[in-house]
Amino acid sequence: MSDLPERDVPRAMHDLGGVPRYMCEAIDTEPHELTDFDREVDAIRQILGAKKVMSVDELRRGIEALPEAEYLRLSYYQRWTRSITAILLEKGVFSEAELRAALETSA
């Protein structure tokens, strides 16, 4: 890939179209089976959307707010989990105290 000068623009980190650092990265074309974790996170997101508790737009906004290092490190559905947690906290669906209590009991 050529080292053409790129416009220095304030790109949000999820806004990936044409980003130079990925232009030489190979694509992993292999199928990767979804895990039980993946399926459950996906299902919960759908239910929250259908019941108007949290929209897909809010999910995306929550993902976009992740620090870049987190965004790149986490798997696709791990990002969703972090976003869903943050958005539901923000919207007061549950409190941080309730979340910590639930983490204790699930542990």
Added chain:
Amino acid sequence: MIAPGTPVRVREDWPETRGRCHIRTPHFLRGATGRVDRHLGDFPNPEDLAFGRPAVRLPLYHVAFDASTLWADGKPEAELLVELYEPWLEVLP
């Protein structure tokens, strides 16, 4: 309503620099010139939905861009079709 075939320019605006936002206009299109392919319908503004704010319904257009105008190494035989909301488009004379 913007008619098919109308040349449009994507606003050279960077809300990302002014704080929390949710934008569905890719960065590589800001300031780019394209052509309206067709009106896709009217939909609630995702920039508001993302923050649980009441969302106005906005016209959504499919807009075509010549890829060679977007990047120095953009492919001349490639066209990009992107869904863009009306407030992001400036109609060119």
Added chain:
Amino acid sequence: MTLAEIETGALLGALRTLLTEKGITNPAEIAERIRITDTASPALGAAMVAKAWVDPDFRTLMLADGARAAESMGIPMRGMPPLGVLENTPEVHHLVVCTLCSCYPRAVLGYPPFWFKSTSYRARAVRDPRGVLAEWGTVLPENVRLRVVDSTADYRWMVLPMRPAGTEGWSEQALAALVDEGDMIGVTLPEAPSGAVAQAE
């Protein structure tokens, strides 16, 4: 430990507990939702493609209103985003991407594949579409124009590929078996067993 440090498996368990306590959902409903989601797969889209290949009226409907076409085949589309169908021709080949996230026509193709959600695909598809196709060994004639469709808003997009040569008289079922998810996103071309693909002019 800050919330950001808590492992996501533990977070999922806590979410499940809290949402159940709050009466928002419960494990049985979640399990049912997983079951329903699993019923969508590329086979649905392939059936639509095959029908479009043999039935010109259905093809017209599919291109004009993908959701209505899907519904006419018994695919549940209520509450689903509008479905846009992109017709490949000998002159034009379509490639679908979502550079901003992973918008995908799930109602007719099922879960998006890993590669569709990857940073490399999302970055490269708009800027180097032929290079992306080459990752699958797909090579198009030089005169074919590429149209890369970036799913940035409310529509979900699928490709209606060209029918491979050498399939005259085939049943819809046999035709559908030739079509896979890559063909309906645009990274591959459907092939008849002889290896013949649709002829470009």
